Amino acid sequence: MTSNYLENSPQSLTHLDSKGEAQMVDVSEKPKTRRVAIAMGSVKMLPETLKAIALGNAPKGDVLGTAKIAGIMAAKQTAQLIPLCHPLPLAKIDVTFTADPQLPGYQIRAEAITIAETGVEMEALTAVSIAALTLYDMAKALDKSMEIGSIRLLSKTGGKSGDYQQPLSQPLPK
Numbered sequence: 001m002t003s004n005y006l007e008n009s010p011q012s013l014t015h016l017d018s019k020g021e022a023q024m025v026d027v028s029e030k031p032k033t034r035r036v037a038i039a040m041g042s043v044k045m046l047p048e049t050l051k052a053i054a055l056g057n058a059p060k061g062d063v064l065g066t067a068k069i070a071g072i073m074a075a076k077q078t079a080q081l082i083p084l085c086h087p088l089p090l091a092k093i094d095v096t097f098t099a100d101p102q103l104p105g106y107q108i109r110a111e112a113i114t115i116a117e118t119g120v121e122m123e124a125l126t127a128v129s130i131a132a133l134t135l136y137d138m139a140k141a142l143d144k145s146m147e148i149g150s151i152r153l154l155s156k157t158g159g160k161s162g163d164y165q166q167p168l169s170q171p172l173p174k
Contacts, residue, residue, distance in 0.1 A: 022083070025084070025086075027086060028117070030117040030118070030160070031117070032115050032116055032117055033115065033116075033117075033158045033159060034157075034158050035119050035120045035156070035157065035158035035159055036111065036112070036157045036158060037112050037119065037120045037121040037123065037124040037153065037155070038109065038112075039121070039124035039128045039153050039154060040108065040150070040151070041107075041108045041131075041148065041150055041152070042100070042106065042107050042108065042132075042149055043105045043106050043108065043147070043148050044104065044105040044146065044149065045104060045105045045139065045147075046104070046142075046143045046145065049142045049143035050106070052142055053106075053135075053139055058138060058141070058142060060137075060138045060141065062138075063135055063139050064097050064106075064135070066134060066138050067135040067138060068095045068096075068097070070134035071095035071108070071127040071128065071134070072093045072095055073130075074126045074127055074129070074131070075090060075124070076090060076093070076123075078122050078126045082122055085122050086116075086118050088114045088123060089116060090113070090120070091113045091115060092111065093110065093112050093113075093123065093127055094111045095110045096108070096109045096110075097109075097131075097135075105146070105147075108128050108135070109128070110127035110128045110131065111124065112124040112127065119158070119161075120156075121153050121156050125152075125153060132151070133148065136148060152166065154166050
């Protein structure tokens with residue numbers, strides 16, 4: 001499979017200047033539009049760990065509550081964490097956890113909304129990533145074998161590049 005970036009010259013790549021050096025893209029001429037991104041990831045764990053978290057019996061306290069706050073805070077810091085990422089005025093960040101006994105573990109979903117000149121995908125992905133890491137940190141006393149995985153963009157709307165929906169074999173979790 002050929003990637004488009006391999007076919008582009010340095011002059012046509014948005015994050016490289018005419019010398020091939022990294023640059024932050026100028027979005028000042030773009031109109032502000034409503035943009036929404038939804039990302040998802042998972043944390044696989046032992047069934048006993050899933051049960052302990054669900055019952056509120058983790059040694060460090062409220063695992064999911066702490067992970068939710070961490071995900072929200074991380075989304076707000078995305079531009080400080082990822083080079084060349086624009087700081088965005090977030091209108092909404094929501095992080096939810098769904099217990100999945102089949103995994104076993106938790107599915108993590110983040111929705112980010114902004115009205116801005118550029119997309120909010122990185123904020124949603126950052127929220128999921130940090131929420132997953134925080135869940136791990138809060139529950140590692142119970143299960144050091146937990147596995148963080150499958151962090152991905154599910155959908156995005158708004159902007160010049162149009163909408164994106166990841167093809168899935170099953171419906172998106174709410």
